[in-house]
Amino acid sequence: xxxxxxxxxxxxxxxxxxxxxxxxxxxxxxxxxxxxxxxxxxxxxxxxxxxxxxxxxxxxxxxxxxxxxxxxxxxxxxxxxxxxxxxxxxxxxxxxxxxxxxxxxxxxxxxxxxxxxxxxxxxxxxxxxxxxxxxxxxxxxxxxxxxxxxxxxxxxxxxxxxxxxxxxxxxxxxxxxxxxxxxxxxxxxxxxxxxxxxxxxxxxxxxxxxxxxxxxxxxxxxxxxxxxxxxxxxxxxxxxxxxxxxxxxxxxxxxx
Amino acid sequence: xxxxxxxxxxxxxxxxxxxxxxxxxxxxxxxxxxxxxxxxxxxxxxxxxxxxxxxxxxxxxxxxxxxxxxxxxxxxxxxxxxxxxxxxxxxxxxxxxxxxxxxxxxxxxxxxxxxxxxxxxxxxxxxxxxxxxxxxxxxxxxxxxxxxxxxxxxxxxxxxxxxxxxxxxxxxxxxxxxxxxxxxxxxxxxxxxxxxxxxxxxxxxxxxxxxxxxxxxxxxxxxxxxxxxxxxxxxxxxxxxxxxxxxxxxxxxxxxxxxxxxxxxxxxxxxxxxxxxxxxxxxxxxxxxxxxxxxxxxxxxxxxxxxxxxxxxxxxxxxxxxxxxxxxxxxxxxxxxxxxxxxxxxxxxxxxxxxxxxxxxxxx
Numbered sequence: 001x002x003x004x005x006x007x008x009x010x011x012x013x014x015x016x017x018x019x020x021x022x023x024x025x026x027x028x029x030x031x032x033x034x035x036x037x038x039x040x041x042x043x044x045x046x047x048x049x050x051x052x053x054x055x056x057x058x059x060x061x062x063x064x065x066x067x068x069x070x071x072x073x074x075x076x077x078x079x080x081x082x083x084x085x086x087x088x089x090x091x092x093x094x095x096x097x098x099x100x101x102x103x104x105x106x107x108x109x110x111x112x113x114x115x116x117x118x119x120x121x122x123x124x125x126x127x128x129x130x131x132x133x134x135x136x137x138x139x140x141x142x143x144x145x146x147x148x149x150x151x152x153x154x155x156x157x158x159x160x161x162x163x164x165x166x167x168x169x170x171x172x173x174x175x176x177x178x179x180x181x182x183x184x185x186x187x188x189x190x191x192x193x194x195x196x197x198x199x200x201x202x203x204x205x206x207x208x209x210x211x212x213x214x215x216x217x218x219x220x221x222x223x224x225x226x227x228x229x230x231x232x233x234x235x236x237x238x239x240x241x242x243x244x245x246x247x248x249x250x251x252x253x254x255x256x
Numbered sequence: 257x258x259x260x261x262x263x264x265x266x267x268x269x270x271x272x273x274x275x276x277x278x279x280x281x282x283x284x285x286x287x288x289x290x291x292x293x294x295x296x297x298x299x300x301x302x303x304x305x306x307x308x309x310x311x312x313x314x315x316x317x318x319x320x321x322x323x324x325x326x327x328x329x330x331x332x333x334x335x336x337x338x339x340x341x342x343x344x345x346x347x348x349x350x351x352x353x354x355x356x357x358x359x360x361x362x363x364x365x366x367x368x369x370x371x372x373x374x375x376x377x378x379x380x381x382x383x384x385x386x387x388x389x390x391x392x393x394x395x396x397x398x399x400x401x402x403x404x405x406x407x408x409x410x411x412x413x414x415x416x417x418x419x420x421x422x423x424x425x426x427x428x429x430x431x432x433x434x435x436x437x438x439x440x441x442x443x444x445x446x447x448x449x450x451x452x453x454x455x456x457x458x459x460x461x462x463x464x465x466x467x468x469x470x471x472x473x474x475x476x477x478x479x480x481x482x483x484x485x486x487x488x489x490x491x492x493x494x495x496x497x498x499x500x501x502x503x504x505x506x507x508x509x510x511x512x513x514x515x516x517x518x519x520x521x522x523x524x525x526x527x528x529x530x531x532x533x534x535x536x537x538x539x540x541x542x543x544x545x546x547x548x549x550x551x552x553x554x555x556x557x558x559x560x561x562x563x564x565x566x567x568x569x570x571x572x573x574x575x576x577x578x579x580x581x582x583x584x585x586x587x588x589x590x591x592x593x594x595x596x597x598x599x600x601x602x603x604x605x606x607x608x609x610x611x612x613x614x615x616x617x618x619x620x
């Protein structure tokens with residue numbers, strides 16, 4: 001059984017069919033990429049999975065559970081973490097606190113216990129911190145640990161976003177354009193991290209990305225969408241040679 | 257510049273980064289505790305008032321500074337605290353029971369009101385809370401058997417284990433009582449802010465979208481913040497009732513709400529210390545202006561006692577702060593301290609605020 005099963009997913013905003021009849025499934029431990037021209041509905045698919053948008057039609061199943069009608073905040077506890085295309089960090093907090101906020105789903109204390117800072121709270125804080133330190137080490141964020149997000153360069157913020165998602169200890173991570181705006185070296189690092197996430201952490205990765213070299217390097221399978229509709233699915237090579245995909249990106253040839 | 261060598265995660269989890277910091281806090285509380293032995297009644301009454309305002313300010317700080325929700329109705333929660341406490345004591349409930357109940361009453365009421373209110377934000381929430389304030393004010397007038405209606409209510413003097421804490425007969429005792437309450441609440445507040453609950457408040461404030469993606473229930477978190485904020489304000493209201501001794505609904509006017517909002521914005525949004533700085537400014541500056549005016553009268557022969565002048569000067573100070581120091585008094589203090597620590601390396605543009613770019617508005 002697949003980890004994530006999306007069936008006939010559609011969302012319409014008024015007359016705009018942002019996503020229309022997209023189906024795919026992601027196997028456990030797979031790196032699955034969604035590609036497509038701008039406005040194809042890639043990020044909308046992400047927002048549907050993380051329940052920011054209500055689907056007009058279709059079902060989403062994760063780990064055997066129907067998550068189509070769950071609330072947005074119920075998605076994280078079942079093991080889906082995500083990053084955002086346009087960085088959504090907590091700007092007035094330090095990198096460390098941002099990562100600790102990623103541990104929210106693992107808290108076992110309530111506000112009353114927190115208020116008196118019972119020994120249990122301290123024990124849990126230490127545990128959260130230990131996990132966060134692992135993430136910091138993995139993403140090599142040591143130098144930025146106590147820096148405020150507001151003062152960090154763009155590339156580092158992107159990495160902190162990935163870190164915050166990883167701190168959740170998810171089963172599946174949704175990366176929304178992890179390499180956009182990054183230099184060649186930085187996106188190469190992202191490629192290594194995605195490989196490590198899969199190999200060492202056993203994570204399933206669902207990724208939206210424009211950088212085709214990154215997609216080719218890490219993806220097991222690729223889904224191409226255009227104008228909300230699926231075009232082709234298969235290995236990166238298969239999808240790139242698909243005539244429909246070529247047409248969507250480059251336009252069709254005119255024969256005379 | 258101080259460099260802290262951290263040897264365990266506890267260094268970051270603890271409230272203070274080292275014993276020097278902790279010592280400063282202990283020294284501050286100790287100085288506050290011995291003040292009555294050095295100062296006269298006038299100053300002690302003023303300081304007590306400042307403490308009560310700090311407590312109310314902390315209540316609003318949790319809401320505005322740490323959770324990013326505005327409220328123009330906090331005078332209502334002051335009133336609920338004051339009336340609950342006084343009414344319970346009037347039927348014979350001891351203060352030690354009535355006081356926490358006053359906080360709980362304001363908190364529970366706040367949390368219930370919050371459930372519909374937290375769906376709003378910004379100016380809409382401010383207007384909704386203002387409307388709530390009007391309703392509470394009317395309710396106080398109507399509920400005459402409990403609140404004394406327009407006539408008002410007398411807050412009985414506090415006696416714990418035979419010791420008198422009356423505001424007039426034994427002001428110093430009352431001051432120590434207020435100090436103890438403020439120290440305890442500050443400690444609880446600071447604990448909250450270093451725990452997962454506090455972090456979820458900040459998360460909701462800075463990015464609702466990612467807070468939801470991290471599994472934070474926005475409605476519940478905001479209601480909790482609302483409730484805790486109102487509880488703190490309610491406690492302050494109870495103390496304020498005892499401080500004023502005889503009060504009616506007019507004590508809790510909308511100007512109190514606005515003053516409270518000034519306490520948190522001018523003190524420094526997002527810092528517990530800001531509530532204290534703001535409370536000092538709000539309570540001390542009018543007194544200071546009055547003292548200076550009297551001084552001008554006696555030494556220079558200048559008659560500045562025209563009506564409205566005090567308010568004018570006070571307002572100019574407040575406006576000046578909002579324009580030139582948006583991070584508030586505490587923010588200014590942090591900058592001064594940083595400058596001193598780095599001396600002579602501080603640069604002029606060090607605190608220039610960076611524009612946050614690429615913040616998406618799409619999903620709000």
